[in-house]
Amino acid sequence: MKQIELLPYIIDQEIVDYYRLVLNELRLLRNAKIGFIRTVKGYKLMEQELIKDARENPMHELEFRRLLKKVETAVERVTNDEDFKNIDININKWDKRKKSVESEIDSLVQFCN
Secondary structure, eight states, rough: OOOOGGGOSSSSSHHHHHHHHHHHHHHHHHHHHHHHHHHHHHHHHHHHHHHHHHHSSOOOOOHHHHHHHHHHHHHHHHOOOOOHHHHHHHHHHHHHHHHHHHHHHHHHOOOOO
């Protein structure tokens, strides 16, 4: 279904437009999920580096705890974000819509043949 332009003209343009919208929304949601995951991983790496630096270079305990708390707060903020919590649900909903539209397009193509 990559080359939607090759479909017969009998297929309604609204279906084609909706299919493109669904594909675009799925792409955006998957990119957002990847962005959230990369952000959390970045904060986790920061936390590991902070602990490593604290071990190698003795720093004031209060400063170490303050920096560690900032990183932990950032991780918590990202993981507790409503969009992050609901992203898999939204991806599944849009994936079902995609399958439904593909099924409709397939039935229209079979009808044309």
